[in-house]
Amino acid sequence: MSSELLAVRGLTRRFGGLIALNNLSFSVQEGEIIGLIGPNGAGKTTAFNAITGTVPPSSGTVHFNGINISGGPPSRVVAAGLARTFQSTSTYPNETVAENVYRGMLSRIAGSAVGLLTGRRNRNLSPTSIPAEIDQILGVTDLQSWRNAAAGSLPYGLQKKLGIAVALATQPRMLLLDEPAAGLNHEECRDLTRLLRRLRDDGLTLLLVEHHMALVMDLCHRIVVLVQGEKIAEGTPEQISQDPAVIEAYLGAPDYAHA
Structure with missing residues (x-):
């Protein structure tokens, strides 16, 4: 990996008294495919919205290619070279x-x-x-x-x-994909994986929110895990699959890691 393309530092988003995202920090190197995962309501889409300027962060910063894009607007974020897709077809x-x-x-x-x-x-x-x-x-x-x-x-x-x-x-340098595999069948997921690998091989950096864990584990270089708006783990797919905190968050079974 050549250089840091996206740097998220202390990103927080409050909606009234609700903290949807709390002090999230991670980075993406140019050429990586990074997964952002977590149970429903973990704050994944809020993170995407705050990164891309759809909603302004309550605090924290987002730098893309060395440019402070915190708070958007989305048109400025796209002009900087950061594009996104949405959960539903748009x-x-x-x-x-x-x-x-x-x-x-x-x-x-x-x-x-x-x-x-x-x-x-x-x-x-x-x-x-x-x-x-x-x-x-x-x-x-x-x-x-x-x-x-x-x-x-x-x-x-x-x-x-x-x-x-x-x-x-x-013509982005980095693409954020919000649940690209949602609603797809097995063959469509395989086709999507091939496409995303091709985009990466063609020089695009990717950050995806996804619930399809087989796709995430097969595709991503690193994974960031959110639970209730906070990052609880970050690492390679192998590290994440063996992390007790991640297993508990997904399965609700603290003893699972020792089984």
Whole structure:
């Protein structure tokens, strides 16, 4: 791993009297695939929202590629090179697959209103290059044959993949995936794993929230575990699978580690 790309330090988010995230710190090195796991309500999506500027942190900082992006706004975070997907499909159902990918490019098109609003200065795209880049992204995500289909007509698994394609259209250095395997069958999960490995091999850094533990253990270099908004463990998949605190959090059985 070459360098620290994402640094989360003391990240806390309160909603009234509820502390949804408490003093979370971890880092992601360029080229890593990191998993963020925990039981329901652990604060995983809140962490994603605070990192990407969807909600401002109550305290703590987020640095991406040496830039303080704490508190967003999301447009500034995307312009810095950090993109995300969401738990549910978030495409424009009545527009074609290609048109959805095009929407992901808007902040990068030189001279476009969206590009000017976000203040983006790097990885800009000339209008004449748009069709070729759409084709390239559809090729990477195996969506070429669905290019002209309405996004809402795609099977659920392909809609999830389209969400990744739209995020890739922003040309990020790092991609945050919020439960990318949710609702997928076994073969779709295998296909997703292949895609994420390819993206990593192509130079993308990945941080994912996921409940599909087999996928996490197979894919991730390191795993961060949250319980009730606090980090209880961090390590390799092997270390995490043997950590008594993690086993207790998931199984509610303190003696399991000694069985």
